[in-house]
Amino acid sequence: MALLVLFSTVSFTVEKHYCGDVLVDAAIFTDVEKCAMEAFEMLQKKTCCKDEIDVVKGQDELKFSSFEDLDLDQQQFLQAFIDSYIGRFESLPKHTIPHKDYSPPNLIADIQLLDQVFII
Template sequence: MKELLYKSFSSIMALLVLFSTVSFTVEKHFCGDVLVDVAVFVEAEKCKMEALEILQKKTCCKDEIDVVEGQDELKFSSFEDLDFEQQQFITAFAYAYLNDFEGLPKQIIPHKDYSPPNLVTDIQVLDQVFII
């Protein structure tokens, strides 16, 4: 279970970094006030009125391009960039976390291979001691 959580959180963080740094464009083509086509990464398909507008030199069609820019620079900070209290907290946390998962020493059980003797008679009946 712990390994599954670790792998899923690692994958989510990798995808988060990937999608925060990716840039893409969304191109929309309008004919009048009607949206004709929306395209991502490629050019939007033009309507058939576009060819007539070139001949008549009137424009009722328009293109909108939305650019979604990702993060260009990722900030890499080192341990020395932290102030003393943060360094102390991280060091104490890492020390406690790593020592928390150390294995217990192997315990010796002296009577592990001992088998009890066979009972010949029932001692409670022999001594007539009964639990009431």
């Protein structure tokens, strides 16, 4: 959504240089390169070259609407929609773990091996 707003508000120009009816150069963000005939025509005061500039104008005003600008039905629907989803994102209750700080005793010997008790 942010990219849509950004691209709709950007303005830029497209410059084109023609020598006769042939497109010599086109540029969007830089100046167009002139052909060699341009310097020669300055001396003769006769031009066969022309420059075209197309301005693509972006949107100047953005419409900001508020909650009060909506109809009563739209306000009620939006409020009911928000209220129905707010309760879904509550955190889980905090569980207490009674043996969190308990460390088991050190095993000195394996009792099952000493008593020769094996689970088969």
